[in-house]
Amino acid sequence: MFSSLFTPTVDPTAKHYKDRIDAGKHLAEVLKQKLPQILKTDKIDPSRLLVISLPRGGVIIGEEIAKELNCDHGLVFPRKVGHPSHPEVALGAVSESGEVYWNDWAVEERLNTTNMVKSIVEREQKEAKRRKSAYTNRDIQDYGVFDAVIVTDDALATGATMKSAIATLKHHGAKKIICAVPVGPKDTIDDLQSQVDAVVCPSVPKRFRAASLHYDDWSEVSDDQVKQIMKKYDEAAAKRPISRTSTTESKTESILKLHPDPLLPLPLLLLRLRFLRLDNKSQ
Numbered sequence: 001m002f003s004s005l006f007t008p009t010v011d012p013t014a015k016h017y018k019d020r021i022d023a024g025k026h027l028a029e030v031l032k033q034k035l036p037q038i039l040k041t042d043k044i045d046p047s048r049l050l051v052i053s054l055p056r057g058g059v060i061i062g063e064e065i066a067k068e069l070n071c072d073h074g075l076v077f078p079r080k081v082g083h084p085s086h087p088e089v090a091l092g093a094v095s096e097s098g099e100v101y102w103n104d105w106a107v108e109e110r111l112n113t114t115n116m117v118k119s120i121v122e123r124e125q126k127e128a129k130r131r132k133s134a135y136t137n138r139d140i141q142d143y144g145v146f147d148a149v150i151v152t153d154d155a156l157a158t159g160a161t162m163k164s165a166i167a168t169l170k171h172h173g174a175k176k177i178i179c180a181v182p183v184g185p186k187d188t189i190d191d192l193q194s195q196v197d198a199v200v201c202p203s204v205p206k207r208f209r210a211a212s213l214h215y216d217d218w219s220e221v222s223d224d225q226v227k228q229i230m231k232k233y234d235e236a237a238a239k240r241p242i243s244r245t246s247t248t249e250s251k252t253e254s255i256l257k258l259h260p261d262p263l264l265p266l267p268l269l270l271l272r273l274r275f276l277r278l279d280n281k282s283q
Contacts, residue, residue: 024064
């Protein structure tokens, strides 16, 4: 899906950011320039765009993008599953609903099967649920269906949490996904290219080190900061109707796309469609 037109260039003098706000503003400007090419239109409707951030640091980035594009802003909650001896090294990532994405090398070394790692997965899933409950009163299905979803974080490393977020968005019917990050290593970007429609990353250091080394200020983002940012989007969403489907997709098609399980008992499926039709008549 990825076009060579958007292949980031490895820059030995990669951009260094003052802080996440600075990184978010720069990424938003670059993204705004590239969107017409990515979406193949000069007329971009902000109401058909959605920014999805990975808390906590990614929310600062997402806020700048959403402000620049004048669009909605939501969250997904993948959590890194760190190595028991080296927590900064990601074995994979777990979503708030329990799906785990493992890095290939962790599976090859069977690190994902140890009791200690299983306990880490349980702990991180609990933290993902806590954050979801604390940060927003909207579930992912409440965001509706958009023409394009821009998923962002403050940096890429192994890409495990980003891949988990992308998998969650695809599961919920995202049609077009754009991964946008301020900085990341080339091998991770290359790995993501086949999973999304475009990757936008203004800074690709020749030698990527820890993400914090590409910022002057890498201060931890607090729960309160995230709550304050997301509150205005939740309040705005409560005042407008939700766009559940695209302009070319019926509600029935959308529901079937979100629930493609062939093992769903036929009576339950028919009951679901019956209520859907009744809902259509009431619109």
